Amino acid sequence: MSDAAQAGSTLSGNSLLYLDGVTVSFDGFKALNELSLVLEPGEMRAVIGPNGAGKTTMMDVITGRTRPDTGRVVFGDNVDLTRLDEPAIARLGIGRKFQRPTVFEPLSVHDNLLLSLAGDRNPRFALWAKETPAERVRLDELLATIRLVDDRDRPAADLSHGQKQWLEIGMLLAQEPHLLLVDEPVAGMSDAETEETADLLREINKTRSVVVVEHDMAFVRALGVKVTVLHEGAVLAEGSIDAIQNDPRVIEVYLGR
């Protein structure tokens, strides 16, 4: 479980992720406008902002789904993510949880996690792969972490919305990423589930870097980390949750609505 910490030390620069003047436009409309942002190794960052601020687009750029018009995204010392495609970026150790949970519905909870486990992704390997004892141990751990031990053989389709969110977090953990990007993890969760999710993310952050996008201010407060406010594709403010909540510009565009 300590890979991320290791990764942090091997990445000798002083940032894990560095977005440098990233612009993305859709038909002339700038979803991201010269966005710059630095994430330290081991850091957890909360990103908030009104609908359409560009939060999901930022994750699309980091994970290779959207290519920016200008700007660089540097991971670790010198890997420019804008030159890589999604699988290559995923294999570098960047995991992503989508805004709406996307698990593989007909597959069992166990199989969803199995396919997500870090390892060889080639078809030739997958054709002959047998579940190893090490994998079994890891899967048991993950199932316990995401509280789905009793549901391991159920198709993911049968899970509740909250359980799917958790399964997806489990799939993310299974990848052993250095950096997790989590888009609105508590949307549609009960208060109790929201609290547990905050605990889980803090637990995860002990070994990995995390970027969380969320609208739920109580949840962001519970995370207790540095907050970045996006607005119209650029950083509007950055700082502690208290500083952010008292920032008149933030109140005007986001919190005051």
Next chain:
Amino acid sequence: MFRDKLTTITLGCILGGALLLAALNLLTPGASAAHVPGFVISLVGKYLCYAILALAIDLVWGYAGILTLGHGAFFALGGYCMGMYLMREIGARGVYANPILPDFMVFIGWKELPWYWQGFNHFWFALPMTMLVPALLAFGFGWFAFRSRVSGVYLSIITQALTYALMLAFFRNDMGFGGNNGMTDFKDIVGIPLNSEATSAGLMLISAVVLAAAFLLARAMTRSRFGKVLIAVRDAESRTRFLGYRPESYKLVVWVLSAMIAGIGGALYVPQVGIINPSEFAPGNSIEAVIWVAVGGRGTLAGAILGAVLVNLGKTWLTSALPEVWLFAIGGLFILVTLLLPRGIIGLFAARSTTAGAEAEPGAAAAKSAAREIAG
């Protein structure tokens, strides 16, 4: 033998049924009530070949979500490779008594055998070709299509275009495949005369064994980790990319394998029906084959086999009883199945748990909406 009943039943029906029919054909006197006439044997042999094609289609459509409307092309190519062997096996017994050139080449005035006909006088060469040629075409096609992320309706349309283009090409005499007459009047296969009841029964049995083997192969593949990735790709392709998978390479593997299975199906088909011509490439054939799979139950393997046999039984009966009705019947059947039986006939019986690949109904809908989100 297998933990799930469906597999055991399927294998039992294929192998047991074929053996029983062959025995009743060969071992009972012609006058006996239990005697199975020769035409039934060749019909069953034909159905088994169709079932092999259906299985190939289910592998890519049911498990990888590639709705192919051109699989008849791979079937026909396998058939042509076998046809070329059977043509050369005729040797000097043709109308023009040319020991090297098939009759149709003599007829159009060719003096020597084109390079691509070399080697087809050997069975050991022709047999692997019946799989290799479809595999090569599938590889080339799939490599471009899957890399450029062509999918859905667009891919279906290109597969139709592919088989249509091949049909037009094979219609041409100067291609050297017999033009619109194709190849026929075969005499024997590996020295065994084709026009005997024992040969028919033998070919039918071989078809059954090949079908059973292809079924087991497909089953093993779809249950492996590879198969689980395929299902993931089918339902949420772009999600798999963010896990580090390259869906295009998974699709390519299953696509090429499926083309090979279809090819061997075609190769078994040709000696049993005694002819191969460009109409085997007709786009309608490929569409019909997809309907077999839909009727039997997509993504269940056994359903594809069942669908191929049942629909063709119906076709045989209907085309002799009411020939003009057939097209409407199959069209109507397709609409009915799509509306009322989205999981086909097998879906009526099989519980969800028996086939890992079978789509869970609520799941399918949710997966689609999720996929839509990822796809933007």
